[in-house]
Amino acid sequence: MPSLPPGQNPVPDGRQSRKAPERILITGGAGFIGSHLCRRLLGDGHEVLCLDNFSTGERGNIEELLSNRSFHLIEHDIIHPLRLEVDRIYNLACPASPVHYQRDPVRTTKVSVLGAINVLELARELKVPVLQASTSEVYGDPSVHPQVESYWGNVNPIGRRACYDEGKRCAEALFFDYHRQYGVQIKVCRLFNTYGPRMHPQDGRVVSNFLVQAMRGQPITIYGRGVQTRSFCYVDDMVEGLVRMMQTDPPVVGPVNLGNPQEFTIFELVNVILELTGSSSRIVFHPLPEDDPKQRRPDIALAQQLLGWHPCISLREGLEKTAAYFEQRLRHGAVHGFRPERGLQTARVPPSTDSGFQTTVPNSIEGGKDETRIHIFGDSDFGPCHDGVRKARGGAPDSPGACGAASGCAGAGNRAP
Numbered sequence: 001m002p003s004l005p006p007g008q009n010p011v012p013d014g015r016q017s018r019k020a021p022e023r024i025l026i027t028g029g030a031g032f033i034g035s036h037l038c039r040r041l042l043g044d045g046h047e048v049l050c051l052d053n054f055s056t057g058e059r060g061n062i063e064e065l066l067s068n069r070s071f072h073l074i075e076h077d078i079i080h081p082l083r084l085e086v087d088r089i090y091n092l093a094c095p096a097s098p099v100h101y102q103r104d105p106v107r108t109t110k111v112s113v114l115g116a117i118n119v120l121e122l123a124r125e126l127k128v129p130v131l132q133a134s135t136s137e138v139y140g141d142p143s144v145h146p147q148v149e150s151y152w153g154n155v156n157p158i159g160r161r162a163c164y165d166e167g168k169r170c171a172e173a174l175f176f177d178y179h180r181q182y183g184v185q186i187k188v189c190r191l192f193n194t195y196g197p198r199m200h201p202q203d204g205r206v207v208s209n210f211l212v213q214a215m216r217g218q219p220i221t222i223y224g225r226g227v228q229t230r231s232f233c234y235v236d237d238m239v240e241g242l243v244r245m246m247q248t249d250p251p252v253v254g255p256v257n258l259g260n261p262q263e264f265t266i267f268e269l270v271n272v273i274l275e276l277t278g279s280s281s282r283i284v285f286h287p288l289p290e291d292d293p294k295q296r297r298p299d300i301a302l303a304q305q306l307l308g309w310h311p312c313i314s315l316r317e318g319l320e321k322t323a324a325y326f327e328q329r330l331r332h333g334a335v336h337g338f339r340p341e342r343g344l345q346t347a348r349v350p351p352s353t354d355s356g357f358q359t360t361v362p363n364s365i366e367g368g369k370d371e372t373r374i375h376i377f378g379d380s381d382f383g384p385c386h387d388g389v390r391k392a393r394g395g396a397p398d399s400p401g402a403c404g405a406a407s408g409c410a411g412a413g414n415r416a417p
C-alpha cells in the first residue's frame with residue numbers, strides 16, 4: 001500500500017517534534033530499543049528522562065548520554081509507583097527476550113501489569129499521552145497470517161511464554177480500560193522482532209545469537225528445522241514508527257503493528273549472516289522450544305495509513321550495522337557470560353522526607369559533582385506528595401537522532417514502499 005500524500009498524513013515527518021521541546025519519560029530507556037529512542041528524542045531537541053532498573057538494560061547503552069544536560073537517568077523499578085512531571089511517556093520497561101523474561105516469570109508479569117498501571121496512573125494524573133510498547137507475542141502462535149491488528153491471537157495461557165505474552169495482553173487491556181474509563185490518551189504499538197546495535201549479545205534472540213556465534217566461529221544453533229519464519233525490523237525504523245505513533249492525534253490509540261513485513265526463514269537469516277561475517281561456523285539443530293511461533297509477519301497497512309510509515313532499512317544493511325557493533329564489543333571483550341538479573345538491587349530509594357522518596361540522578365557516570373536531583377514521589381507507603389520535580393537545566397542536546405540523519409532515511413513515509 002502506498003504512503004499517504006503528505007497533506008493527508010497525520011504525522012508527515014517524525015522530526016516535526018523538533019519544533020516543540022518537551023520533557024519525555026522513557027521507561028526501559030537503558031535497554032536496546034529505549035537507548036535508541038533516548039538518542040532520537042534528544043536529537044529532536046527534547047529533554048529525556050530515562051527510567052530503568054538495569055535488569056536487562058546495560059549502563060553502557062546510555063553512558064555517553066550522561067554528559068548531555070538534557071538527559072537524566074532515574075534508577076527505579078517500574079513495578080513501584082512513580083511521580084514525575086513530564087509531557088509524554090513511552091513505556092518500554094520489560095524484559096523482552098525469552099531467556100530474560102523466563103528467568104523470573106512472576107516478576108515478568110508484575111513488570112508488565114504493575115508497570116502499566118503505574119505509567120497509566122501517572123499519565124492520568126498529568127493528562128499526558130502514554131505509549132505502550134506491546135508485542136507481536138500477543139498473537140501467540142498465530143493462525144492468521146500475516147498478523148493484522150484485528151486478530152485476537154492464539155496464546156497458550158499456561159505455557160512458559162505466558163508470563164510475557166499474557167502480561168503484555170493484560171497491559172493492553174489496562175491501557176484500553178484507562179482510556180475508556182478515565183480518558184487517558186493512549187497509544188498502543190505492537191512491536192515485531194527488532195534488531196540492531198545495542199541488542200544484548202546474550203539475550204538468546206536469533207540475530208544476536210547467530211551473529212555472535214558466527215563471529216566466534218562457534219556452531220550456529222538453529223531451533224527446529226530452520227523453516228520457521230520471522231520478520232526483522234531494524235531499530236532505526238522501529239524508533240521512527242514509535243515517534244510517529246506518539247505524535248498522532250488523540251483519537252489514534254491503536255493497536256498498531258510496527259515491524260518489517262519482509263519474511264525470512266531462520267535458515268535464510270543464518271545464510272545471510274554466514275556470508276556477511278565470512279564465518280565457516282557449522283550449523284547444529286536443537287528441538288523447538290515450547291510454544292515457539294512457526295510464522296511471524298506483521299501486516300503494517302494500518303501503520304502505513306495512520307503514520308505514513310514503513311521500514312526502509314534492508315535486512316542486509318541492518319545486519320551489517322549490527323555486525324559492526326558486535327564486532328566492536330567482541331574486540332573489547334565486552335561479551336561475556338550471562339549477566340545475572342540485577343533488578344532487585346535497583347533503587348527504590350528509601351523515604352528522604354516525610355512524604356516521598358528521591359533519587360539522585362548523576363549527569364556524569366561518576367556522579368557526585370554535577371548532578372540533578374529528581375524527586376520521585378512515594379506511593380501510599382510513603383504518604384501524600386508535596387513537592388514537584390525540579391526542572392532540569394536546559395541546554396542544547398548533543399546527540400544526533402537515531403533515524404533519518406544516521407541511517408539516511410529521511411522518514412520512512414517519505415519514500416515509496
Ligand SMILES: NC(=O)c1ccc[n+]([C@@H]2O[C@H](COP(=O)([O-])OP(=O)(O)OC[C@H]3O[C@@H](n4cnc5c(N)ncnc54)[C@H](O)[C@@H]3O)[C@@H](O)[C@H]2O)c1
Binds near residue numbers: 053
Ligand atoms: N526487541 C524486540 O524485538 C521487541 C519486540 C516486541 C516488543 N518489544 C518490547 O519493547 C520493549 C523494549 O524491548 P528491548 O528489546 O529494548 O528490551 P531490553 O531488555 O533491551 O529493554 C528493556 C529495558 O527495560 C528495563 N526494565 C526491565 N524491567 C524493568 C523494571 N521493572 N523497571 C524499570 N526498568 C525495567 C531493562 O533494564 C531494559 O533496560 C519491551 O517492552 C519489549 O517487550 C521488543
